[in-house]
Each structure stands twice: as structure tokens, then as C-alpha cells.
Amino acid sequence: MERVVLITGGSRGIGLAAAQRFAAAGDWVVIVARGEAALSAAIADVGYPERARGVRADVSLVSGCEAAVAAAIDEFGRLDVVFTNAGGYPCAPLGSVTEELWDQTIDTHLKGTFFTVQAAVPYLRSSSGCVITMASDAGVLGMRGGWAAYCAAMGGVLNLTRQLALDLAPDVRVNAVAPGPVSTQTLLADLSGGTYGGFEASADAAAAVAGTLPLRRLAEPGEIARAVEFLADAPSMTGAVLSMDGGSTIALP
Numbered sequence: 609m610e611r612v613v614l615i616t617g618g619s620r621g622i623g624l625a626a627a628q629r630f631a632a633a634g635d636w637v638v639i640v641a642r643g644e645a646a647l648s649a650a651i652a653d654v655g656y657p658e659r660a661r662g663v664r665a666d667v668s669l670v671s672g673c674e675a676a677v678a679a680a681i682d683e684f685g686r687l688d689v690v691f692t693n694a695g696g697y698p699c700a701p702l703g704s705v706t707e708e709l710w711d712q713t714i715d716t717h718l719k720g721t722f723f724t725v726q727a728a729v730p731y732l733r734s735s736s737g738c739v740i741t742m743a744s745d746a747g748v749l750g751m752r753g754g755w756a757a758y759c760a761a762m763g764g765v766l767n768l769t770r771q772l773a774l775d776l777a778p779d780v781r782v783n784a785v786a787p788g789p790v791s792t793q794t795l796l797a798d799l800s801g802g803t804y805g806g807f808e809a810s811a812d813a814a815a816a817v818a819g820t821l822p823l824r825r826l827a828e829p830g831e832i833a834r835a836v837e838f839l840a841d842a843p844s845m846t847g848a849v850l851s852m853d854g855g856s857t858i859a860l861p
Contacts, residue, residue, distance in 0.1 A: 612684045616640040616667045617694030619650035621792035625833035626691055631656040638680040642666050667694045667720035677727040687731035689840045692721040693742045699754040710757045717761035732780045740839045741769045743786040745853040773847035781846040783839045788853030789817050791826040822855030
């Protein structure tokens with residue numbers, strides 16, 4: 609049966625790669641992003657644009673989370689998979705973290721995850737659906753370079769995933785995918801601009817990040833998208849965290 613898949617932050621990077629995989633498998637994809645131009649480009653890039661719909665919403669706001677879910681239901685009348693992928697990599701030295709940066713990070717990653725799932729629960733129960741949350745190796749590690757807000761948010765997402773899995777069992781499965789550094793446009797732009805904490809801007813900044821990992825390589829968005837698709841099709845898994853971090857959590861660099 610064709611599924612309806614809601615992907616927040618679905619206009620680029622891992623979210624777009626996941627949208628491409630689900631659409632190619634014959635599912636309907638609802639892509640959520642803040643910008644109209646980004647949504648239009650993402651739908652064209654899905655490869656199966658007739659299977660994709662765009663919703664403009666800001667999931668750092670409860671109203672945005674509710675609007676995203678409502679749009680999916682208005683269009684398709686059901687919801688089978690929710691991938692809470694929206695987020696970014698804001699960082700700053702501890703003494704320079706502003707209330708705005710803190711709120712932006714926590715609201716997008718942690719609040720956005722919770723309230724998107726909350727809004728989707730009645731429909732996911734009806735379909736015996738599932739949730740995949742976007743976590744990170746930063747949820748279990750401290751990171752040099754000014755990542756306090758991001759690490760706090762990711763730690764929250766990891767334990768929220770476990771709690772949601774418990775609260776929603778047996779009707780709805782909830783799992784997390786937890787990458788390390790991924791070769792997305794956002795990360796590469798941050799590296800080239802010197803705004804990725806702990807690394808100076810340089811021509812080989814991406815190689816420097818990769819060099820901190822046991823596997824010595826950045827993951828590609830499509831690799832993480834395959835893991836998301838796997839979790840959507842794994843009926844015996846709930847409350848699990850699928851690490852795809854290049855080995856960052858098993859050893860010091």
C-alpha cells in the first residue's frame with residue numbers, strides 16, 4: 609500500500625534524499641520547509657514530482673508543527689510515516705551563546721520534534737504508522753568548538769525518542785537515526801565559512817573533519833536516507849537509535 613510520508617526540513621540534504629527514496633518506492637511525500645522557493649526546487653528534485661507535495665511551515669513553532677500535519681491530512685486523509693528532520697548546526701563559544709541561538713536550536717530540534725509527533729499521533733495510531741527522529745552523535749558526546757545548545761538539543765531528542773516509543777507502543781513505532789558529520793550543502797558551507805565549531809575555514813576543512821572519524825570519511829545524505837527508509841520498514845524496532853557516525857562514538861580521534 610502506498611504510504612503518506614511527512615518530512616520536516618525536507619527541502620535539502622538528508623530530508624530531500626529521504627523524500628527521493630520514498631517517492632521512488634511509490635509513496636506520497638509531504639515536504640515541509642520554511643521557504644517557498646526551497647519547496648518548489650525540492651519538489652522538482654524529488655524525481656517523481658507528481659508524488660510530492662510542499663508545505664510551508666516553521667516547525668520551531670507549535671502552530672507550524674500542527675499546520676504541517678494538517679496539510680498532509682487535508683491532502684491525503686492519512687499519515688503513515690513522520691520523519692522529523694528539520695534542524696541546523698548553530699554553534700558559538702559558551703560565553704557567546706545568546707538566548708536567540710539557544711531558543712532557535714532547542715525549538716527547532718527538540719520542540720519541533722515533540723509537537724510534530726503530538727499533532728500526528730491520532731493519524732499514526734489509525735495507520736499503525738511510525739516516526740523516525742533525526743538525532744546525532746552530538747546527543748551522546750561533547751564536541752569541541754561551541755556546541756552546547758546543539759548537544760543539549762540532540763541529547764533531548766534521543767531520550768525523547770525512547771519516551772515516545774514507550775508512550776505510543778504498541779500502535780506506533782518511534783526510532784532515531786543518529787549520524788555524525790554528513791556531506792550536506794549546509795555542513796560544507798559552514799566549513800568553507802569557518803562557522804562549523806572547532807574547525808577553521810580552509811580548502812581541506814571537510815577532510816579535517818573526516819580525519820577525526822575512525823572511518824575517515826563523511827557520510828553522504830543518501831546513506832542516511834537509506835537508514836530512514838529501513839527504520840520505516842522495520843516492524844520489530846522501536847525505541848532504537850541507529851548510529852551512522854563513522855565511528856565517532858566508539859573512540860577518541
